[in-house]
Amino acid sequence: MGGGGLSGVETAGELEDFVRRVRGRYYPKIGATEIRTYLVELKDELLGELPPDMGAYARQRLERRGFTVRLGTPIREVREAEVVIGNGETIPTRTVVWSGGVRPAPMVARSGVEVDHAGRVKALPTMETSRSTAFAIGDCALIPNVEEADGRPFAPTAQNAVREAKRLAANVVARIDGRPLEPYRYRTIGILASVGHHTGVGVVFGIRVRGWIAWFMWRGYYWSRVPGINRKVRVAIDWALTALFGTDPVQLKVEDASSAMGSSGRRHPPVRDHETSD
Known part of the structure; x- marks a missing residue:
């Protein structure tokens, strides 16, 4: 996972939850120690939008669940089977999720x-x-x-x-x-972020919250923004079923003739232009 802001931490937490559930249910022969996950952030803290202690708490929770968190570390290059970080250290992987910040034009x-x-x-x-x-x-x-x-x-x-x-x-x-200019001021109601595994962090009305209550507030806020009563009911029922029976993963086997990698994960021979001209 590249990037340790709100999007990066939330995605990392949800992905870890998903992988852990799918592995235990569908791939029990894969040991937990065979899966290694990294979160690489250029800054010296996670969740820069929140107070430093909230970022430290998020890091602690992620590391407790098996993440290797690398702060103050740039991602130098993304290759086909590895990622180059820091001063040339490589992480072997074929799966990279990018959630780093955007660079201005x-x-x-x-x-x-x-x-x-x-x-x-x-x-x-x-x-x-x-x-x-x-x-x-x-x-x-x-x-x-x-x-x-x-x-x-x-x-x-x-x-x-x-x-x-x-x-x-x-x-x-x-x-x-010719009048004096006024500084921009804005105090948000709050910022909440999920760390996965029913855990969250945030600041609401100046009060710092973390753990299950923060996750519940985060989930409840997004539910309240769903338009229409019927959609709210559908989403609530779906969440309740997921809590009882777990997620239902779906594998999409999409073949792309121009892609070097098939849905099975096996490499295809390169396709020439004349082979796809029809």
Whole structure:
């Protein structure tokens, strides 16, 4: 698993749950020690969107369930049968899930504003950049939170981007009128993340929660956002059946004539253009 943010940790936890259940039910001859899972994160902590102790708790839970968590480690290269990380260390694998952050378009760095190592614009709380006539918001900007003592930047989420746009519009008008600019402020109701195995972490109304209660709140919030009563009932019944009888995995054997790898996992000979021209 490449990336240890919200998406990476949630995906890692759910995948581990899925693999563990499928192995025990359908592949009992495969020993638990034969399956090795890695989570590689460039930063020095997991779940950078949450307080550090929440990330530490998530790491502890994942490692307890068999994950090898590598922090402060870049992924250098993804090859056919291995992944190169750090200073050249290789991890043999044919399955790689990528959930790392997005990199802004190169045009952002070429625009003449100050950027960080990832190409994101270093902005002020008012969304001003190193160029007085340029502002930056959204995924390409690092906007510090004036409410945080360490100035931790806002997470690149849709909730922030929409509100940043409104504050930016007001600041542009203020600049034209010669009035002082206001910093962007937004306090979320909360952030929750699942770590798998009915465990979660999060911050709700400033209160830190973890364990089963955090997972229940995470699941309940998403259920509340399902549109329509009939869909809510269907989803609730499906979750209840899954809790009682487990997941029902389905294998899709999709053959692609132009692919070198078949659904059985066996390598196909390379297909020439004239063989698929019909």
